[in-house]
Amino acid sequence: MSHTPVNHPARPIYRAIGGLVGLYFVVFGVLGIIVSAGNDVLAQDDTKVLGQGTNLGFSLLSVVLGAMILLGVVIGRNLDVAINQWLAYALIALGLAELALLQTSANIFNFSIMTDIVVLVLALVLLMAGMYGKVGTDQEHEEWQKARLVL
Template sequence: MAHNPVNHPARPVYRAIGGLTGLYLAGFGVLGVIENSGAEFFAQNDTLVLGQGANLGYSIISAVVGILVLVGTAIGRNIDTVINKLLGYGFMVLGLASLAVMRTDANFLDFSMSTAIVSMVIGMVLLMAGMYGKIGTEEEVRAWQEARLLL
């Protein structure tokens, strides 16, 4: 997209923020797996990890997503921006869907209100890191600056 900045001066900061978000997700996932070891995969047992509701299924999903974000951050080369954007949109959808099913039997990831809020915040942070972390050629930079001036 021509409206997203290319070679933003704060790109290393956004990349670090994306990496820290991946580290948080991986840590949350590992702690959730430890806390829920021996429980059912999609148990609705109101187990709290770091103040958030989590069962074994959501903990494994968080750990895998966190590792994926960390790998993307380590690789760089705009792979991190694609991963951060896709997973950011995914976390936003997950947070909204969890709000819809929170007090029903369909809450198979055992989300609480705090988990839904954190999911939305993680989605926004990953989107921000993905939108501002892109690197490109001089032609892409000129196209972005021209698009910005037209607005």
């Protein structure tokens, strides 16, 4: 896409921010697994980790998402950009769906309003990291600069 920055000067910082988001999901997930051990996978109870509602299912999902983000950050080569963008869109969809189902029995991941806020904010941060972390050739950078000046 011509409007996505290529070789942004702050891309190492955005890559690190993406890594921190992944690390947060892993830590949250591991703590959630420890706290919700012995409960049903999709239990709807008062289990909280770091002030957020969770259950074993969401904790496991958090570990998997965090590991995918960290793997993308380690590999680089624009794989992190793709992973960050796609997972950000998926997390936004999950956050909005859980927000709609928050007070119903369909709240399968035991979200609280705080969990929803954190997931949506982290999704936007991850999307930002994905948008500004793209690496390319000098020619792609020049094309992006030219397209940016036209807009």
